Amino acid sequence: MTEFVFRPAGVAALDARLEAAGLLDPAMEEVGRAVAEAAQGLAGGGPVLLLAGSGANGGDALVAARYLAGWGAEVRVLAAPSRHALTRLNRERLAAFGVEVGELTPGAVTREAWGSVVLVDGLLGTGFQPPLRLELAAVVEAVNAARGAGTRVLAIDLPSGLDATSAVPPGESVRADVTVAPVGLKPALLFGEAATRAGEVRVAALALPPDWAAGEAWATRPDDAAVAALLPVRRADAHKGTAGDVWIVGGAPGMVGAAALAGLGALRAGAGRVTLHSGAEVPLVTPELMVRRHGDPGGWLAGTGERPDAVAVGMGLGPGAAGLARTVLGWGLPTVLDADALQPELAGAGHDRCVWTPHPGEAARLLGVGTAEVTRDPLTAARGLQERFGGVVVLKGGPSVIAHPGGRWVSRGGHPGMASAGMGDTLAGVIAALLGQGLSAADAALAGVRLHARAGERAGIRHGYGLTATDVSAQLGGAWLDLTGGAGRGC
Ligand SMILES: NC(=O)C1=CN([C@@H]2O[C@H](COP(=O)(O)OP(=O)(O)OC[C@H]3O[C@@H](n4cnc5c(N)ncnc54)[C@H](OP(=O)(O)O)[C@@H]3O)[C@@H](O)[C@H]2O)[C@@H](O)CC1
Numbered sequence: 388m389t390e391f392v393f394r395p396a397g398v399a400a401l402d403a404r405l406e407a408a409g410l411l412d413p414a415m416e417e418v419g420r421a422v423a424e425a426a427q428g429l430a431g432g433g434p435v436l437l438l439a440g441s442g443a444n445g446g447d448a449l450v451a452a453r454y455l456a457g458w459g460a461e462v463r464v465l466a467a468p469s470r471h472a473l474t475r476l477n478r479e480r481l482a483a484f485g486v487e488v489g490e491l492t493p494g495a496v497t498r499e500a501w502g503s504v505v506l507v508d509g510l511l512g513t514g515f516q517p518p519l520r521l522e523l524a525a526v527v528e529a530v531n532a533a534r535g536a537g538t539r540v541l542a543i544d545l546p547s548g549l550d551a552t553s554a555v556p557p558g559e560s561v562r563a564d565v566t567v568a569p570v571g572l573k574p575a576l577l578f579g580e581a582a583t584r585a586g587e588v589r590v591a592a593l594a595l596p597p598d599w600a601a602g603e604a605w606a607t608r609p610d611d612a613a614v615a616a617l618l619p620v621r622r623a624d625a626h627k628g629t630a631g632d633v634w635i636v637g638g639a640p641g642m643v644g645a646a647a648l649a650g651l652g653a654l655r656a657g658a659g660r661v662t663l664h665s666g667a668e669v670p671l672v673t674p675e676l677m678v679r680r681h682g683d684p685g686g687w688l689a690g691t692g693e694r695p696d697a698v699a700v701g702m703g704l705g706p707g708a709a710g711l712a713r714t715v716l717g718w719g720l721p722t723v724l725d726a727d728a729l730q731p732e733l734a735g736a737g738h739d740r741c742v743w744t745p746h747p748g749e750a751a752r753l754l755g756v757g758t759a760e761v762t763r764d765p766l767t768a769a770r771g772l773q774e775r776f777g778g779v780v781v782l783k784g785g786p787s788v789i790a791h792p793g794g795r796w797v798s799r800g801g802h803p804g805m806a807s808a809g810m811g812d813t814l815a816g817v818i819a820a821l822l823g824q825g826l827s828a829a830d831a832a833l834a835g836v837r838l839h840a841r842a843g844e845r846a847g848i849r850h851g852y853g854l855t856a857t858d859v860s861a862q863l864g865g866a867w868l869d870l871t872g873g874a875g876r877g878c
């Protein structure tokens with residue numbers, strides 16, 4: 388299932404639409420039930436403590452308490468006073484089940500958590516405005532102490548104290564083992580330190596009119612079936628001339644490996660022919676790669692009339708890469724710009740067949756901001772880059788964001804072992820290979836990122852943190868088969 392990513396403004400807009408249609412009550416009911424099911428699964432029949440804040444997040448917790456009580460679980464509930472109509476209504480409904488609701492204080496949390504197998508955090512959701520007020524800060528501290536003593540914590544929507552839009556927690560927050568997110572994800576559940584506090588994230592899809600969630604979403608996270616549908620299917624009589632002629636323009640003395648890794652990535656992602664154009668001597672890494680050395684690569688590029696189907700430029704190229712990149716961009720061919728070709732002076736030079744692939748440091752250089760600004764909010768940074776540079780932008784990370792003229796995608800997966808030099812060079816080659824096989828820039832970017840991440844997952848099983856970019860390349864064929872369910876023989 389393709390998942391949606393929301394900002395608080397999107398959640399509020401969706402709430403308003405639900406309310407106007409008389410559907411907010413059933414929506415909260417669905418969320419509460421999904422939370423109750425998750426809590427029951429975690430508790431294995433043991434007591435569950437539910438904490439309800441003053442907003443709709445608290446209402447979700449009160450609905451969950453009602454379901455759990457109805458299923459015969461031992462429930463303990465502590466709630467803040469609320470002005471939220473639906474939250475108040477659900478508190479009244481809970482009373483009919485004979486469940487007593489205690490006052491939400493830090494001392495009560497500590498007391499009731501004792502012996503509770505699961506604690507449900509329904510204190511704050513997307514309506515939280517940092518900083519955390521003192522009375523709730525002490526409650527959050529009590530929740531985390533209970534977790535330290537062995538109680539499992541399940542957060543509703545996002546751990547209380549996280550700012551939904553930011554990868555950086557504004558301060559202390561609940562640390563959850565599981566987070567159940569109604570309708571879709573929030574940026575804080577995907578990126579950075581914030582995401583590490585959410586534990587395992589489960590999206591609770593609600594029954595909504597089909598376009599409503601899509602209409603309010605800030606980005607989407609396509610599933611593997613959607614990505615697999617983008618991958619090319621070859622005719623049975625395909626030959627190397629129809630599978631894409633790819634050039635890798637990169638490599639300077641001391642940095643030739645970067646170009647070689649991109650070349651390997653392109654070969655393993657199905658390119659028919661791959662040629663490295665380099666100003667340095669490139670060692671024979673694999674006999675399938677063709678290597679052409681140029682004394683003056685810039686001069687050669689400016690003068691040659693030869694053209695491939697796709698180009699990747701910048702890997703290990705060193706100073707002067709922007710000039711070469713500008714020449715290549717002038718050809719209007721499907722192009723990947725990576726590493727040294729990612730220079731601010733190329734702003735506006737992109738076209739609709741090109742893909743820029745910065746990591747956060749390169750993105751910061753392109754935008755003229757600090758790296759922390761990029762990593763705090765990768766969705767905004769990726770969109771800013773796309774608007775400034777044109778074409779499609781892949782802001783790399785775990786996970787990566789793909790910004791294209793029609794919106795943004797977040798790509799799932801990968802492995803922490805991929806935090807290793809050369810991994811981005813491989814990705815540049817993969818995307819170039821997909822461009823060479825006829826994919827649009829946006830589709831090649833999304834499919835390339837997911838293929839690369841899936842290959843990383845496969846290599847991670849074998850090599851753990853010791854995996855290298857070459858190991859990832861070696862798994863690209865298997866990753867392709869994983870995504871397509873073994874297809875790819877030809878039609
Ligand atoms: N369509 C959907 O996706 C659906 C979403 N749903 C749910 O709705 C949730 C959003 O609900 P929401 O808007 O009521 O916000 P939420 O976070 O519960 O509470 C806000 C309250 O927190 C308080 N507060 C704020 N800042 C604070 C601070 N610094 N320090 C301390 N307190 C602070 C403030 O209290 P007050 O100042 O009024 O006392 C305010 O009233 C969402 O996360 C999801 O769970 C489902 O129910 C249905 C479908």
Ligand SMILES: Nc1ncnc2c1ncn2[C@@H]1O[C@H](COP(=O)(O)OP(=O)(O)O)[C@@H](O)[C@H]1O
Nearest residue numbers: 783784785801802803805806808809810811812
């Ligand atoms: N922890 C991680 N989880 C998932 N993917 C990761 C992780 N760390 C790195 N990657 C991926 O590895 C690649 C690293 O790219 P980059 O930093 O440009 O490497 P290099 O410049 O060394 O080639 C990106 O595609 C990124 O998404």
